[in-house]
Amino acid sequence: MSEGNKNTNTEPWGGFDDNLIQRGGSAVIDMENMDDTSGSSFEDVGEMHQRMKDEEEVTAEAAATEEEGGEDGEFLGMKGIKGQLGRQVADEVWRAGKRQASKAFNLYANIDILRPYFDVEPIQVRNRLIESLIPVRMINFPQKVAGELYGPMMLVFTLVAILLHGMKTSGTVIREGTLMGTAIGTCFGYWLGVSSFIYFLAYLCNAQITMLQMLSLLGYGLFSHCVVLFVTYSVHFHSLFYLLWLVFGGLSTLRMVAVLISRTVGQTPRLILCGTLAALHMLFLLYLHFAYHKIVEGILDTLEGPNVPPIQRVARDLPNAITVLNATGKALAAGADAILTQ
Amino acid sequence: MGDFKQYDEDFYRTGYYIDDQGQGGYICDPNYPPEYQEGEGVCDPSMDAAYTGQVPGLAPGTMEYTAAGDGFEEEPPLLEELGINFDHIWQKTLTVLDPLKPADSSIMNETDLTGPVLFCITLGATLLMAGKSHFGYVYGISAVGCVGMYMLLNLMSMCSVSCGCVASVLGYCLLPMVALSAFAIFYSLQGLLGMFLALLVIGWCSHSASKIFSTTLGLAGQQLLVAYPCALLYGVFALLSVF
Numbered sequence: 400m401s402e403g404n405k406n407t408n409t410e411p412w413g414g415f416d417d418n419l420i421q422r423g424g425s426a427v428i429d430m431e432n433m434d435d436t437s438g439s440s441f442e443d444v445g446e447m448h449q450r451m452k453d454e455e456e457v458t459a460e461a462a463a464t465e466e467e468g469g470e471d472g473e474f475l476g477m478k479g480i481k482g483q484l485g486r487q488v489a490d491e492v493w494r495a496g497k498r499q500a501s502k503a504f505n506l507y508a509n510i511d512i513l514r515p516y517f518d519v520e521p522i523q524v525r526n527r528l529i530e531s532l533i534p535v536r537m538i539n540f541p542q543k544v545a546g547e548l549y550g551p552m553m554l555v556f557t558l559v560a561i562l563l564h565g566m567k568t569s570g571t572v573i574r575e576g577t578l579m580g581t582a583i584g585t586c587f588g589y590w591l592g593v594s595s596f597i598y599f600l601a602y603l604c605n606a607q608i609t610m611l612q613m614l615s616l617l618g619y620g621l622f623s624h625c626v627v628l629f630v631t632y633s634v635h636f637h638s639l640f641y642l643l644w645l646v647f648g649g650l651s652t653l654r655m656v657a658v659l660i661s662r663t664v665g666q667t668p669r670l671i672l673c674g675t676l677a678a679l680h681m682l683f684l685l686y687l688h689f690a691y692h693k694i695v696e697g698i699l700d701t702l703e704g705p706n707v708p709p710i711q712r713v714a715r716d717l718p719n720a721i722t723v724l725n726a727t728g729k730a731l732a733a734g735a736d737a738i739l740t741q
Numbered sequence: 742m743g744d745f746k747q748y749d750e751d752f753y754r755t756g757y758y759i760d761d762q763g764q765g766g767y768i769c770d771p772n773y774p775p776e777y778q779e780g781e782g783v784c785d786p787s788m789d790a791a792y793t794g795q796v797p798g799l800a801p802g803t804m805e806y807t808a809a810g811d812g813f814e815e816e817p818p819l820l821e822e823l824g825i826n827f828d829h830i831w832q833k834t835l836t837v838l839d840p841l842k843p844a845d846s847s848i849m850n851e852t853d854l855t856g857p858v859l860f861c862i863t864l865g866a867t868l869l870m871a872g873k874s875h876f877g878y879v880y881g882i883s884a885v886g887c888v889g890m891y892m893l894l895n896l897m898s899m900c901s902v903s904c905g906c907v908a909s910v911l912g913y914c915l916l917p918m919v920a921l922s923a924f925a926i927f928y929s930l931q932g933l934l935g936m937f938l939a940l941l942v943i944g945w946c947s948h949s950a951s952k953i954f955s956t957t958l959g960l961a962g963q964q965l966l967v968a969y970p971c972a973l974l975y976g977v978f979a980l981l982s983v984f
Contacts, residue, residue: 510892517896521965549897549966556973563977567984579977 516548524550531619534653538661544612551618557625558586565632566691593679604668616655623651624684640688648684652677830856837913837949844956852905857912860919867922875981886974887911893970898958914950917942922982930983939979947971
């Protein structure tokens, strides 16, 4: 690692120090986030800190290995050398593997790289929530998209909570799985899956949008879903749902579509990208309403209609039977009398 | 190692009393890297020793007793050995329950999981009395919720916080939910009154928890942002109690 510090600058004034970029301390070299609103330098501080920690760990382990090797050799004498050698080799292999694994883990699973995307104020979140329902008409130059993950993540969790509430009030039974697992899987699957798919299409259509911006855009678009589902799970009217679906769903779709159009060049790419996003967004809301709420509709129809519910046992119509019996009995009696009197 | 003696002496005197507010406790100063001042005599909240591998709440100083190999008469009482101090738990509970009292940052000093575990078991018991056997759900949601909040708080704040402290705070603030669940034994919460009570209790729990987190972690202007995920977590508990 220390060889990487060679000074390759030839200028007398020192030149640019590109250690931070080349030393491989982080997988994030995000030059596309020029219009990012987070603007914090935590990434650099985090990388340097991590590199210093790694170097300390390596030297500490090397020192520890040398010490242990020396002590054990002296203690065991000639007999234990073969076993000792084997043990040392195994130990060294284990340590090297652990070092590699922890480096890989720190590189890819370090949540510190996500730290700048959670640096928001409540008022910013509120403004972005409201703006997600307001389509912007200016599509001539790229519209700004907030690179933030707090709002979208909270909206996904809110959608999970609303779905759970809806499933509980409608008495939905999930046979293979749990309610919580289904709700979480559906919402996170939509957010991450559709974002990735649209990002892939955007890559094919040469649209200027990053994965983070796509996640943020789609996440804030779920605000309309939350509002519509919250209202319609409480007030059960199909016509109200369709109206809200068109109004709120439409507004948030238009907002996302306007942003994508402003960042894409060409009629066909715009059509493909925006058409796909609009279709998926609107259909997801339809799916959420009908998949988890149908049972309530069924029960309401059954209770309000004149028909007897098929599961219940229907009492036999005893008065009719008695009348028939009486009539039969009377007829038999009359017949018997007639025979006797003859 | 000399600090252990001090911890031992301060075990029952570590000011966790309502009258004792305002004593210097752990305050996360965002301008400081997370190194704590010497001579404070308080447990570092980011030190995981009190949480991983050891009995929860065990103060390091009490190890002296078990290592000594003394006779039966000289052994300390079991509760003291386990680090369970009911008086502390009661004091913390009263502090947390009062929504108008300003938060005392020293609540984050001790990773005390006894109170929270007791509250979770009580919640499960009250649900059982209402005819719902949901112990597994309570433990699972608590565990997942604690891990989620731990990750979120570490991402949002400059200071690092340990999972034990997060679990401790969330557990103490669960007490109003236990009261709601106890109320649900006698009166069904599936009406308008029930919904209103549930919303009130969720607000109370999340307000307490976010007050403590934002005061201690230096997230002064972001209390709402911390309160919302807490409200979602407590909302899931409320769903368990209501339905």
